[in-house]
Amino acid sequence: MLVLSTVSMQAQTGTPARTTTKKVVKKKAETPLERTLRELREQMQSQQAQIDELKRQLADRDARLTTASQDAQAANASAAAAASQAQNALTAIQSNHEEMQTL
Secondary structure, eight states, X not given: OOOOOOOOOOOOOSSOOOOOOOOOOOOOOOOXXXXXXXXXXXXXXXXXXXXXXXXXXXXXXXXXXHHHXXXXXXXXHHHHHHXXXXXXXXXXXXXXXXHHHHO
């Protein structure tokens, strides 16, 4: 006995076509509370940026004050050295003058 069977198969050609659809995500309308929170966050970020800028300006000012203070100390030291040299020169001149008087 012979048994004949027929198998029916569908032939595939290429890649199967996918039917995908993107879901359109609608942005929900902002509630008054969400809007208030967002506005407060934006204000806080703006204020933080202002604070950071003020800190930077203070650091710059402090650096300039430190430099000016160091420059003033150096100038005072130079002035003291110049005054000492002038005093020494005056003493030498007076000494020479006294020696000339005795001659």
